[in-house]
Amino acid sequence: MxxxxxxxxxxxxxxxxxxxxxxxxxxxxxxxxxxxxxxxxxxxxxxxxxxxxxxxxxxxxxxxxxxxxxxxxxxxxxxVEVLSTFILQDTKTVEDVHITREIHEKEAIRIVVGSTKLNQLPVWGSLLLQLQEEGTIVREDLIREILISSNNRLALKMWFLLKQYGDEPFQGNSEIEENHHIQQLLMAIIDGEIEQAIRSYTGWIAWLSQGRDIT
Structure with a gap:
């Protein structure tokens, strides 16, 4: 946005x-x-x-x-009342929205990675294969699938609104410079490595926010 x-x-x-x-x-x-x-x-x-x-x-x-x-x-x-009150009555910095959105995303990652059922869903392997073969994926596809797979409908609704209320970081297709963050995140999901998944996500968000690679 x-x-x-x-x-x-x-x-x-x-x-x-x-x-x-x-x-x-x-x-x-x-x-x-x-x-x-x-x-x-x-x-x-x-x-x-x-x-x-x-x-x-x-x-x-x-x-x-x-x-x-x-x-x-x-x-x-x-x-919903807490968030809706904020959305309807506050014109404060969108930084609060970014932080809240990232909290939802990190929690969804922990849920998915920590579940042997969820971290073995075929979608992660498909996204990884697409990244390796085509060199890019649609950024939002990955984050949205993580939120959906965490199976928290209220969190998903709140995430959609937060994503639109703040500056959308997941527009478009991934670039070569960020792909190693995405690949590490997908591999960590499949391997069930929660901390590695969070580190990879954090590095990816930093790259998207600053427009350059963060090591």
Whole structure:
């Protein structure tokens, strides 16, 4: 997600927060349509749709086909309430979002690597083979598979939103300079080496963050 896209996303989220407060929309209340929001913000409907999709993944809103978009009672889910309050009311640095996203990713890695069932899933060998034969993989494919395999649906939903709220580090295909981090991570998953997997992940994130190889 580019800086411009991130700013637009945050603008839409802030507008929704203000609208909910100003019009005192309660759980179950209907929100303006995509078209109306796009006109108010003077942005494209696709940008509005992406922001609404992210909020729906978190559980803040729900879309009913043929009816519209409605505010949900997210307070029933305590962990979701904590994150949704932050997302809807805070314009603080995205660094907090990066840290929280990485916590989810590291925990998912520990779960997957520590399970003899999960670390032997065919997907890890397939990604490793693709990396060796083609010299690249889609970055997000690996991280998403790790989150999905950890089998924590709430964490997965939160991760999707965090990934979109902050500057997305996993865009595009991997480059030669980072591939050794990815290969080490995949091999550590297959071998069940938790600490090595975390070290490889950390090195990869550092490379992505700084744009250069970190040894």
């Amino acid at each position: 580019t800086n411009q896209t991130t700013k637009m996303y945050l603008q839409i989220v802030r507008e929704l927060r203000l609208l909910i407060q100003k019009e005192n929309i309660r759980p179950g209340g209907k929100l303006p349509s995509e078209r109306e929001l796009a006109e108010r913000l003077q942005v494209g409907r696709s940008s509005v749709r992406e922001a609404l999709r992210s909020l729906e993944l978190l559980g803040l809103i729900e879309t009913r086909r043929g009816e519209g978009t409605f505010l949900t009672d997210f307070r029933k889910h305590k962990l």
